[in-house]
Amino acid sequence: MEWIHKRNVLIVGLGLIGGSYARALKRLGYRVLAIDRNAQAIEYALSHHVIDAGCTEPQADVLASADAVIFALYPGVFLEWIRANQHLLKSGAMLTDVTGVKSCIVYEIQSMLRPDLEFIAAHPMAGREVYGVENSDDRIFRDANYIVVPTDKNTEEGIAWCRELGQILGFSHICVLTPEEHDEMIGFVSQLTHCIAIALMTCSENRHLAEYTGDSFRDLTRIARINDVMWSELFLRNKEPLLRQMDMFMREFSEIRDMLEAEDGEGLRAKMRLSTERRSYFDKEI
């Protein structure tokens, strides 16, 4: 078990996800360190025993003590952090992340990283519609997927270490995808659905409809409450895969619209039967 040798874990970025990692790892007995620019986040985490030690700047002694480092930052901030601070990290340290897009950062990080460090990318597909370490809770990992995203530069040990991290955090599903596979998949199941939810809310002044909405509309638009800074960056950094998914969806939606205009009842029923059949596969996975 690789993890036995990684006693000191540093979390960079102590928000909802970083905080949830911290809670799980601390309960497992690791010494959890954290860096966050927000002093209140560090104070909260210390006073609530979410972390063992923390600071608001990348202190040399903290970075030098970390056997493993988990980056829970926005993609651009993550790239900047590595550029500015990697010289302070302990030789042999294992690095991973929680970023929601991969191709646009994994290769860049790995190409600039010191040869005695390894970065193995991961995407914990868990979240809430609230933010901050105050709302962190590692129970959100329980029924969620954890995706390990290796490249040719990763070692077998690094991949195994990252899978094991997903396991000890409590994720129920752990799988491996290439950066490109990950980005197409996330473009469809997450980013496209967020775009749809946003468009549903912004396409008209619909506030007066709130009193008439049933569960289906609420379900479709729950994710329309969105952190604009984080999600716009994720969309822009996954531009090509997301555009492909959006165009694919629009072509299909237009086809259904045209069937309605042409009063093609059999065409509509065939779409509904296919939709019903396909959706059943998603229930089986719950």
Add this chain to the structure above:
Amino acid sequence: MEWIHKRNVLIVGLGLIGGSYARALKRLGYRVLAIDRNAQAIEYALSHHVIDAGCTEPQADVLASADAVIFALYPGVFLEWIRANQHLLKSGAMLTDVTGVKSCIVYEIQSMLRPDLEFIAAHPMAGREVYGVENSDDRIFRDANYIVVPTDKNTEEGIAWCRELGQILGFSHICVLTPEEHDEMIGFVSQLTHCIAIALMTCSENRHLAEYTGDSFRDLTRIARINDVMWSELFLRNKEPLLRQMDMFMREFSEIRDMLEAEDGEGLRAKMRLSTERRSYFDKEI
């Protein structure tokens, strides 16, 4: 209370919604009669005490005894039923329905109805993704909306009676809309969202993505399991309002897509902030 004088209630169409009406009304002490072509539905309802009496054909004595009649049929079947059987109904009987579209049937029914009968349309916005009287359950009305949809032909008494029906069934929200207002609203909050869910499932062979999906994708596509015969009829009978809603959504979705292509981060963030603000009004109503 008008309802005191309506002791015998006839439900025509004993499926999920008809059965849920029956359960609520029987518990309130009404004598509940039912007609359904499916003999198994009637047998089930009788043996489980969901109704007091039932038949599979419109029997003259049953129709003549009903003080109130609730139609829970597909729109086309409803129109046919009135044409064929209204001569058998008791003079002074009050008629209502549960149909999900209004303009296309309310005016036609009212124009052909005997002058000694009154039809006041209603839409109980409740449902489940399962069907049949076996799955009926009037708890689905608890947090749901009940919409009374009168026209110039309705009396004040008829409108009051229909509102009261919504109250005694246990709906938490009762409101009044014109047929045209109802159809635009339902085109947006229900039919458009179903079209989106269908298109998400049918736009690609995505079965392999089931293992990666999080809650947001499952929430968006839950309603992609759909009764094709009923929903295709509802879409086609609400063609113009639904086309308007679909076109409005597509214009907005395309605008967001083009912002992404143009890498217009500020435009995307503005959409997300508007979406977040608008969605908050929908939470307050829960």
